[in-house]
Amino acid sequence: MPHAVGVSLAAKMDKKDIVSFVTLGEGSSNQGDFHEGLNFAGVHKLPVITMVENNKYAISVPLKKQLACEQVSDRAKGYGMPGITVDGNDPLAVYDVVKQARERGISGEGPTLIEAITDRYTAHSSDDDDRLYREKGEVEAAKKKDALQSFAVYLRDTGVLTDEKEEALHKEVEQIVNDATDYAEQAPYAEPEDALKYVYEEV
Amino acid sequence: MPVMSYIQAVTTALKEEMQRDENVFILGEDVGKKGGVFRATDGLYDEFGDARVLDTPLAESAIAGVGIGAAMYGKRPVAEMQFADFIMPAVNQIISEAARIRYRSNNDWTCPITIRAPYGGGVHGALYHSQSVEAVFANQPGLKIVMPSTPYDVKGLLKAAIRDNDPVLFFEHKRAYRLLKGDVPEEDYVLPIGKADVKREGTDITVITYGLCVNFALQAAEKLAEEGIDAHILDLRTIYPLDQEAIIEAAKKTGKVLLVTEDNKEGSIIGEVAAIISEHCLFDLDAPIQRLAGPDIPAMPYAPTMEKFFMINPDKVEKAMRDLAEF
Ligand SMILES: Cc1ncc(C[n+]2csc(CCOP(=O)(O)OP(=O)(O)O)c2C)c(N)n1
Numbered sequence: 001m002p003h004a005v006g007v008s009l010a011a012k013m014d015k016k017d018i019v020s021f022v023t024l025g026e027g028s029s030n031q032g033d034f035h036e037g038l039n040f041a042g043v044h045k046l047p048v049i050t051m052v053e054n055n056k057y058a059i060s061v062p063l064k065k066q067l068a069c070e071q072v073s074d075r076a077k078g079y080g081m082p083g084i085t086v087d088g089n090d091p092l093a094v095y096d097v098v099k100q101a102r103e104r105g106i107s108g109e110g111p112t113l114i115e116a117i118t119d120r121y122t123a124h125s126s127d128d129d130d131r132l133y134r135e136k137g138e139v140e141a142a143k144k145k146d147a148l149q150s151f152a153v154y155l156r157d158t159g160v161l162t163d164e165k166e167e168a169l170h171k172e173v174e175q176i177v178n179d180a181t182d183y184a185e186q187a188p189y190a191e192p193e194d195a196l197k198y199v200y201e202e203v
Numbered sequence: 204m205p206v207m208s209y210i211q212a213v214t215t216a217l218k219e220e221m222q223r224d225e226n227v228f229i230l231g232e233d234v235g236k237k238g239g240v241f242r243a244t245d246g247l248y249d250e251f252g253d254a255r256v257l258d259t260p261l262a263e264s265a266i267a268g269v270g271i272g273a274a275m276y277g278k279r280p281v282a283e284m285q286f287a288d289f290i291m292p293a294v295n296q297i298i299s300e301a302a303r304i305r306y307r308s309n310n311d312w313t314c315p316i317t318i319r320a321p322y323g324g325g326v327h328g329a330l331y332h333s334q335s336v337e338a339v340f341a342n343q344p345g346l347k348i349v350m351p352s353t354p355y356d357v358k359g360l361l362k363a364a365i366r367d368n369d370p371v372l373f374f375e376h377k378r379a380y381r382l383l384k385g386d387v388p389e390e391d392y393v394l395p396i397g398k399a400d401v402k403r404e405g406t407d408i409t410v411i412t413y414g415l416c417v418n419f420a421l422q423a424a425e426k427l428a429e430e431g432i433d434a435h436i437l438d439l440r441t442i443y444p445l446d447q448e449a450i451i452e453a454a455k456k457t458g459k460v461l462l463v464t465e466d467n468k469e470g471s472i473i474g475e476v477a478a479i480i481s482e483h484c485l486f487d488l489d490a491p492i493q494r495l496a497g498p499d500i501p502a503m504p505y506a507p508t509m510e511k512f513f514m515i516n517p518d519k520v521e522k523a524m525r526d527l528a529e530f
């Protein structure tokens with residue numbers, strides 16, 4: 001997270017119209033680096049947008065065991081920047097707050113902390129069994145709010161998405177994924193000795 | 204005697220120590236309901252409750268630091284770092300604080316914390332889930348570092364670590380968790396921290412190593428025995444501070460020494476073992492001290508070919524042992 005602050009510091013030094021954007025989970029927002037980075041950005045009024053994807057879990061640890069404040073965005077106050085909580089399942093709302101944050105950054109008003117509330121529809125990883133720590137009903141209820149579904153409905157209602165378009169889109173995406181999978185599966189493994197490359201600059 | 208896996212020995216030691224002493228408690232990420240990402244604390248949350256098995260916020264510096272504070276107060280915290288790789292945010296707490304508390308307070312304060320962490324590769328974990336980090340801590344007087352090689356040693360050494368009145372880092376090889384099984388007595392026992400252990404008696408060459416590599420060396424020794432090469436294997440068990448006496452004795456026994464670690468070669472703890480041998484055994488040596496270690500690259504690669512290139516395995520150890528025997 002401090003790297004994003006460094007990028008925005010460098011851009012500011014060069015008077016470039018650059019805003020850096022960094023995302024992390026709400027669990028990760030408990031690391032010292034997160035707080036140190038935000039404070040640095042706040043003090044120097046740097047154009048950095050920090051977006052925390054709050055899916056209410058860090059692997060098995062629920063939100064209430066991660067934060068004592070109500071929302072992640074409450075933390076912004078301590079670092080002198082606005083903190084905004086947005087529905088992470090609403091792409092247009094997210095677009096809107098990120099756009100505003102970028103405008104603040106570009107105009108020299110400094111950093112913004114955005115918290116996008118969302119859900120994790122699966123276990124944390126293939127090694128994780130989330131039945132150990134959360135109710136099945138919770139995930140099913142969350143899936144109903146999945147933006148992939150609800151935004152599609154919105155796009156249909158507004159006439160942007162049609163059956164043909166959706167089908168074409170699915171096909172296109174499937175093709176990209178299949179091509180990438182084939183490419184990866186057919187690629188040769190790295191040579192064992194390649195492990196020795198690029199530890200330092202090679203001249 | 205029950206047969207247990209390496210990780211079951213971890214869980215058993217934790218459980219028995221928590222039953223024995225109510226000051227023992229566990230803190231770490233996902234150690235509660237989930238029982239740890241490797242299930243090392245499986246069942247402990249149900250038995251001891253959330254007051255003694257704490258799921259912490261995701262912040263290793265606080266896990267170590269809060270544990271250190273509780274230890275100074277008089278508790279016996281066992282802090283879990285989810286992977287040894289993630290101990291880095293806690294280095295300041297461990298080195299600047301835990302290691303120095305007794306000394307800087309002129310023995311007024313103690314810090315009996317145990318910090319457990321799974322280390323090591325060979326599990327396709329790549330960069331952030333494979334590292335050996337012991338060398339970072341192995342020149343910090345005040346710390347003890349234990350790296351067990353068998354389920355039996357795990358139980359006895361983890362209990363000893365928890366009862367020890369100084370901070371102990373306890374590194375468990377994650378590939379050993381389910382790979383290694385062995386007899387573990389049901390009764391309560393502790394093994395001495397600071398003492399190495401002869402895992403195989405032999406007369407031709409000496410192998411000194413620790414952790415999972417002990418098992419590789421034992422496998423290699425069995426094969427070489429068929430060729431008439433008789434290997435003596437010393438398991439360091441505690442890699443800081445080192446058991447100098449045992450190292451010297453093992454080196455003198457055969458005069459040919461192979462040192463093995465999965466860590467990067469340069470700056471690893473086997474370099475210190477080599478220094479001890481050169482200081483004390485020059486005239487007993489019949490061959491230059493040999494080191495078999497990981498390459499000096501910053502991370503475990505993900506590609507299986509390159510991971511294999513990095514990792515120590517029984518074949519690599521066998522070859523290094525045979526070369527030394529033939530020297
Ligand atoms: C420093 C560090 N500690 C622990 C981990 C292990 N780990 C990987 S993901 C994770 C949970 C992350 O939770 P969150 O930040 O909420 O992100 P999410 O996965 O929910 O998007 C943990 C503990 C890690 N990768 N790095």
Ligand SMILES: [Mg+2]
Pocket residue numbers: 025026027053054055056057058059
């Ligand atoms: Mg999360």
